[in-house]
Amino acid sequence: MKEPILEVSRLRVARGRAVILRDISWRVAAGEHWVVLGANGSGKTSLLKALTGFLSPTAGGFAVLGRRYGASDWRELRLHLGVVTSAFQQSIPPSEVALETVMSGKYAQLDLWHAGTRADRTAARRLMRLAGIARLADREWAYLSQGERQRVLIARALMARPRLLILDEPCAGLDPVARHRFLASVERLARHRGSHATSLVLVTHHVEEITPAFTHTLVLKSGRVLAAGPRVEVLTSTVLSKAFGAPLRLRQKGGVLQLAGAATR
Numbered sequence: 001m002k003e004p005i006l007e008v009s010r011l012r013v014a015r016g017r018a019v020i021l022r023d024i025s026w027r028v029a030a031g032e033h034w035v036v037l038g039a040n041g042s043g044k045t046s047l048l049k050a051l052t053g054f055l056s057p058t059a060g061g062f063a064v065l066g067r068r069y070g071a072s073d074w075r076e077l078r079l080h081l082g083v084v085t086s087a088f089q090q091s092i093p094p095s096e097v098a099l100e101t102v103m104s105g106k107y108a109q110l111d112l113w114h115a116g117t118r119a120d121r122t123a124a125r126r127l128m129r130l131a132g133i134a135r136l137a138d139r140e141w142a143y144l145s146q147g148e149r150q151r152v153l154i155a156r157a158l159m160a161r162p163r164l165l166i167l168d169e170p171c172a173g174l175d176p177v178a179r180h181r182f183l184a185s186v187e188r189l190a191r192h193r194g195s196h197a198t199s200l201v202l203v204t205h206h207v208e209e210i211t212p213a214f215t216h217t218l219v220l221k222s223g224r225v226l227a228a229g230p231r232v233e234v235l236t237s238t239v240l241s242k243a244f245g246a247p248l249r250l251r252q253k254g255g256v257l258q259l260a261g262a263a264t265r
Contacts (some may be wrong), residue, residue, distance in 0.1 A: 003066050004029050005163045010060035020046045022224045033200040035210050039244050044203050063119045082144035083156030087170040094142035100141050100150045105159030127155040132185045147178030166201045171209050187211040207257040219243050
C-alpha cells in the first residue's frame with residue numbers, strides 16, 4: 001500500500017472540559033478526493049484548524065507524507081497542504097491584480113511585495129487557465145465577483161504544488177449561477193491528471209456541492225467520525241439522517257445530489 005498523503009490517528013482536541021474532536025482517524029491516499037460532511041458544530045472547522053497547525057492536538061496526531069506533526073518542521077509540511085478559505089479574502093489588497101494574487105501562493109504570502117520571476121508568471125497563467133479564469137489575469141481584486149475570487153484562490157493554492165488541497169466551504173456567499181460555475185471548475189480540477197494533479201478535500205454541509213469526481217466521504221457528528229470510506233458506501237440516506245439528526249432522503253436530480261425530508265421542507 002502506498003504511503004498516504006494524510007493520515008490522522010486517534011486525533012483528540014480538548015480545551016478545558018470541552019472535547020472538540022474525539023479520536024478522529026482518517027486516511028487520504030493519492031488519487032482520492034474526499035468530502036468532509038456534517039452539520040454545524042460537527043467538528044469540520046476544528047479538524048481543518050488542527051490539520052493546518054492552528055489547533056494543537058491533546059492526544060493522537062496526524063502525518064503528511066509520512067512526516068508527523070510535532071516531529072517535523074511544520075512550516076515546510078504546510079506547503080504540501082493548500083487551503084482555500086474565504087478568510088483570506090480580507091487580506092488581499094483591493095488594487096492587486098489576479099495574476100499577482102495567484103503568484104503569491106508560491107511564497108505563502110498575501111499582498112505580494114515583489115514582482116516574482118518570469119517562470120512564476122508563466123506558472124500562474126497556466127493555473128489560471130486550469131481554473132477557467134485566464135481572462136481575469138489583469139483584473140484588480142476589488143472588481144472580481146465572489147465566485148471569481150474563490151477560483152483565484154484555488155489557483156493561488158496550487159502555486160506551491162500541494163499534494164492535498166482543502167476547500168473550506170468554498171460556496172458560501174455564492175449565488176446559484178456562481179456556485180454552478182465554481183463547482184464546474186472544481187470538477188475539472190479533480191479530474192486533472194497533469195503535472196498539477198492533487199487530491200482534494202471539500203469541507204461542506206451541503207450535499208448539492210458534491211460533484212461526481214469526489215470518491216470518498218468522511219461524515220462527522222459531535223466531534224466524532226460517524227462514517228468514512230468510499231462515497232457509494234458512506235453517502236446514504238441512513239448515514240445523513242444520523243448526521244443531521246432528522247429523517248432525510250438522499251436523491252439525485254439532473255446529476256445533482258439533493259436531500260429531501262422534514263428538515264428540508
